[in-house]
Amino acid sequence: MAEPIIAIDGITKSFGAFKVLDKLSLQVMPGEKLALIGPSGSGKTTILRILMTLERIDSGHIRIEGEELYHMPKNGSLVAADERHLTRMRQKIGMVFQLFNLFPHMCVLDNVTLAPRLTKGTPREAAEKRAMDLLDMVGMSAKAKAMPAQLSGGQKQRVAIARALALSPKIMLFDEVTSALDPELVEEVLNVMRKLASETDMTMLLVTHEMGFAHDFADRVLFFDRGRIVEEGKPDEIFRNPKQERTQTFLRKIIAAGHRV
Numbered sequence: 001m002a003e004p005i006i007a008i009d010g011i012t013k014s015f016g017a018f019k020v021l022d023k024l025s026l027q028v029m030p031g032e033k034l035a036l037i038g039p040s041g042s043g044k045t046t047i048l049r050i051l052m053t054l055e056r057i058d059s060g061h062i063r064i065e066g067e068e069l070y071h072m073p074k075n076g077s078l079v080a081a082d083e084r085h086l087t088r089m090r091q092k093i094g095m096v097f098q099l100f101n102l103f104p105h106m107c108v109l110d111n112v113t114l115a116p117r118l119t120k121g122t123p124r125e126a127a128e129k130r131a132m133d134l135l136d137m138v139g140m141s142a143k144a145k146a147m148p149a150q151l152s153g154g155q156k157q158r159v160a161i162a163r164a165l166a167l168s169p170k171i172m173l174f175d176e177v178t179s180a181l182d183p184e185l186v187e188e189v190l191n192v193m194r195k196l197a198s199e200t201d202m203t204m205l206l207v208t209h210e211m212g213f214a215h216d217f218a219d220r221v222l223f224f225d226r227g228r229i230v231e232e233g234k235p236d237e238i239f240r241n242p243k244q245e246r247t248q249t250f251l252r253k254i255i256a257a258g259h260r261v
């Protein structure tokens with residue numbers, strides 16, 4: 001049996017007195033596409049940020065490809081990971097944010113080549129060749145020399161996806177990547193994600209309020225509430241026949257608000 005690419009084991013995370021994640025455990029298999037759904041504030045984004053090392057955990061363990069993320073071996077025991085270890089581990093993971101986070105003073109091409117040039121020392125020519133292939137994949141190669149301010153939200157988000165792919169991560173994290181977009185621009189971004197899901201074997205974790213997309217995209221859906229996974233299963237099980245009352249209530253509200261599930 002294959003090993004999980006992500007193994008989260010009993011992690012806890014608080015912001016001040018507020019416990020966002022409560023002894024959370026989760027295993028993700030290589031290539032799996034996961035959708036994380038649930039009410040606002042239930043801890044979904046925090047998990048992605050923790051995997052990306054943008055937030056630290058208070059307790060528990062996370063292993064990526066069998067290797068501890070926040071700990072490293074030293075003199076026969078495990079100690080807190082240093083910055084070098086975190087940087088190396090972070091390269092296995094790409095993340096796309098709700099608000100794009102492109103570098104505003106750099107053109108599209110430079111946004112995509114920056115990480116490989118800085119973190120891996122990739123020569124400019126090789127980095128640009130790969131960046132153009134990625135921009136082509138997201139339908140943005142014609143805008144390689146444009147500045148972010150000249151792009152629509154959907155175009156910015158497609159560039160952000162290309163940028164997150166530039167270090168060839170094995171794991172991609174998507175945090176509500178369409179929620180800041182005008183409705184008519186949502187589909188162009190979802191199409192890129194569909195393509196990634198069907199044409200690559202990357203492991204993908206998606207936090208979303210787009211239930212219809214979560215249904216089509218995911219192999220497994222996790223329903224979160226108050227820092228815990230309340231229910232998980234195949235999309236049809238969760239969306240058509242949720243077992244937990246909290247999941248049923250949440251989906252009822254979503255449907256009442258006019259969303260497709």
Ligand SMILES: Nc1ncnc2c1ncn2[C@@H]1O[C@H](COP(=O)(O)OP(=O)(O)OP(=O)(O)O)[C@@H](O)[C@H]1O
Pocket residue numbers: 015020038039040041042043044045046047207
């Ligand atoms: N850096 C922080 N400092 C203090 N509180 C935080 C911080 N980051 C998140 N929180 C709080 O932790 C809780 C969980 O946040 P998180 O963003 O993980 O929820 P979420 O399930 O992704 O919600 P949403 O769907 O609204 O994005 C929220 O109440 C949020 O206000």
